[in-house]
Amino acid sequence: MMEILGVRFAPLNVPLKRRLETLSVALMIILLGFGDLIGYLLTAYLLFYTEKLRYFTLLYFVWMYYDWETCNQGGRRHRWTTWFRNCTWTKYVCNYFPIKLVKTVDLDPTKNYLFCSFPHGILSTGIFGAFGSDNLGCKKLFPGLEFRVVVLDQHFRIPFFRDYVAATGGVSSTAKSLNYLSSVKPEEPYTGRGTILIVGGASESLESQPRTYRILVKRRKGFVKIALKHGSPLVPVFSFGETDIYNQLYGSEGSTLRRAQNYIRKKIGLAPIILMGRGFFQYSFGIIAQRKPITVVVGSPVEVPKIPEPTAEHIDKYHEMFITRLVELFENNKHKYVENADSVNLELL
Secondary structure, X not given: OEEEOOEEEOOOXXXXXXXXXXXXXXXXXXXXXXXXXXXXXXXXXXXXXXXXXXXXXXXXXXXXXXXXXXXXXOOOOXXXXXXXXXXXXXXXXXXXXXXXXXXXXXXXXXXEEEEEEEOOOOOOHHHHHHXXXXXXXXXXXXXXXXXXXXXXXXXXXXXXXHHHHHHOOOEEOOHHHHHHHHHOOOOOOOOEEEEEEEOOXXXXXXXXXXXXXXXXXXXXXXXXXHHHHHOOOEEEEEEEOHHHOOEEOOOOOOOHHHHHHHHHHHHHOOOOOOEEOEOOXXXXXXXXXXOOOEEEXXXXXXXXXXXXXXXXXXXXXXXXXXXXXXXXXXXXXXXXXXXXXXXXXXXXX
């Protein structure tokens, strides 16, 4: 590695495989970070600056209308997602960090589980590698379960970008979608579901900093209510290292920066983060994630009864049980996957 004027450059003899991994992650970051904008710009270009392709774009809008509710009804069928979930691109992304998926208990393949994941990090990279692709063997670790990652509903309303999200097996974050996934069995060959919900959402991404684990869970209780309505076990999932791959310009709660970020997030649904990563040929600055390991650990489920109309008392009871199980998962595994783990604590917000 060579350093010039404080900028750390990558060696010239970096193997091609590592270059391809970096390129794959860069493309993923561009899609996840700017996919909505790219979708709109591409649509405008095809409609106003092409002659023949504009008619195909109009036909695409007809398809969008027909396909509008798919994200609320379990997502794309697995035969339409298998290729993308196993493609070389997603494999390179998983190998870049690398991302690892670890299970701590076997799960009943006939149940519909609600996997509740923390922390969100900047882009939830570990979750999309572990459950938005099949490269880490999620379907082999948990046979019989069909996995769906819950993403912002607005992504399914963006031309072209919606098809990328759907190709990963993504589903909408609406209550309608979560109720469907919790109550309806998947098509064969699957016998149960693993619905991956990133509970903290965009707000939690604003808390992401290296070597810190601040998660939004104390006031997030809607997921418990949905689980109780359908009797879906709650499975705690923790992504160790997720917060280490990016730094950001951090604004504490109440600061001018945080107020501006919260205002924009409420308007557009996305958190405006000023992130700090690395570049393609140097390690000092850029938008590409740092090459740091991410380990996604799946804990033991909290079994809940089926209560069609759960009361506040029911929700609070099982919410506390879930938090206890989540904290246990973190404490029991942090020494395996976090450096200097004794100085790292889980902060519940």
